[in-house]
Amino acid sequence: MGFDIPEPFVWDESFKVFIETLDEEHKGLFAGIFDVAANPGCGKSLDSVQGLVSKHFADEEGLMEAAKYPDLESHRKLHVEFVEKLNKVATPVSGDTIVFAKDWLVNHIKGIDHKYINKL
Numbered sequence: 001m002g003f004d005i006p007e008p009f010v011w012d013e014s015f016k017v018f019i020e021t022l023d024e025e026h027k028g029l030f031a032g033i034f035d036v037a038a039n040p041g042c043g044k045s046l047d048s049v050q051g052l053v054s055k056h057f058a059d060e061e062g063l064m065e066a067a068k069y070p071d072l073e074s075h076r077k078l079h080v081e082f083v084e085k086l087n088k089v090a091t092p093v094s095g096d097t098i099v100f101a102k103d104w105l106v107n108h109i110k111g112i113d114h115k116y117i118n119k120l
Contacts, residue, residue, distance in 0.1 A: 003110045005102045009034045015109050017117055019063065025056040026109060033101050041092040049101075050086055057083065060113075067120045078112060 006012065011030040016023055032049040039045045057079040064072040082104060089097055 003106050005099070005106050009037065009102055015106075017109070017113050019120060022056070022060055022063070022113075025052070025059060026105075026113075028052050029056060029105055033098070033105060036093055036101070037098045040094070040098065043091045046089060046091055046093060053083060053086060063120045064116065067116075069116055069119060071115065075112060075116075078108065082108075 009030060011023075011027040015026055015030075017026070029049070029052055032045070032052050035045045036042070036049055061072065061076055061079065063069075064075065069075070086101070
């Protein structure tokens with residue numbers, strides 16, 4: 001999409017959205033995807049990421065609703081599309097799927113989430 005996937009795959013300050021809850025959840029998503037990459041055959045790791053994603057998207061969209069964020073619906077659509085893809089993933093998770101998830105998260109935070117900085 002556009003931004004480089006960090007190696008090692010860990011959250012850093014360049015991903016900060018300046019909302020502590022969301023930054024912590026983003027850190028958790030990085031850690032979860034890292035865990036799936038390290039253990040592609042572990043269903044528990046995949047289940048954990050799916051749960052983290054669902055909780056994070058609900059929290060983020062809730063803040064957007066409360067702030068009457070104008071791009072909420074287009075943002076929500078991106079979330080729905082990602083969840084639909086994620087829910088089709090089974091173990092063992094392929095390398096291509098892991099790269100897709102890493103790339104999506106990096107580019108979503110830096111390219112999409114950063115647009116709501118100072119607006120929520």
